Amino acid sequence: MDFRSGRVALIGKPNVGKSTLLNFIVGHKVSIVSNKPQTTRRSVLGIATTDTYQIAFVDTPGIHEPHNRLGRSMVEQARSALHDLDLVLYVVDGSKSPDDEDRHVAALVRSCGVPVVVCLNKMDKLRAEQVIRNVEAYCELVGVGEEDYMLTTATKGTNVEKLVDLLVSRLPQRAPLFPEDEFTDQSARFMAGEFVREKILERTREEVPHATGVVVESWQDEENIVRILASIIVDKSSQRAILLGRGGQFIKSIGTDSRKEIEEMLGKQIFLELHVRVEEGWRQNPRTLREMYE
Ligand SMILES: Nc1nc2c(ncn2[C@@H]2O[C@H](COP(=O)(O)OP(=O)(O)OP(=O)(O)O)[C@@H](O)[C@H]2O)c(=O)[nH]1
């Protein structure tokens, strides 16, 4: 039997395209995506299974210098994903040259002692004259050779199949680790909250994205409808005012768009009620963080 399987962690700085890549490969939206750094806040398992391979990816929060308990827990999630692995997929923004943060992440990747494949993503933004220089620089940072990298554009899927082939070729011959119809470890309840957060991240700026968290407070599965009550938690009343919008219009549009996506995921009609709550300093509060991310 030439079936290959294994665990692969996606590791990198925030905003380089780890979750975009994961969703494309798995073929389902298992991890939310936005143009704001620090979108992913806890590790997410995404499993891709075909007739010849199974890759169990762990998408991780982008590694950054944390400023609060939430940030520390995010970086800790990324670090702890570096155990019990067959491979690390080190994802970088290939259109930029490495900076100090890249060197920091690369040192962490090297220290885990697992084989590494480099994905230089955002190839669509990479200028031709920088290709060789950036490829060499990132490969050198993690100590891999010319056989171990791929240039991709995750948003369009360019070269993603080739990247998968490269990953599979590095995995051991082994039976699948998970049932073949399983594609994530995220509950529908958690995903519903994440979809709401994604809509907020897409449409807010400055400190609002980072100051916003979502908790699904109740979930009632009835015969023809699922009733969901979610709280959006912010740090300050000014942020609450932004999220409500004039006459409650902003939160209403967040609700409408989130509902469509949750309905698609569940294949069932839903009723979604959203409340915005101010909880000053919630990102330092272990109880709130547990409620949100455990
Ligand atoms: N131009 C371009 N943009 C991309 C590409 N891949 C992802 N993006 C965009 O980059 C942004 C960040 O993508 P994410 O997938 O959320 O990045 P991430 O690495 O998971 O970020 P964190 O969760 O914050 O660590 C989004 O706006 C994506 O649409 C790409 O290949 N090219």
Ligand SMILES: [Mg+2]
């Ligand atoms: Mg992410």
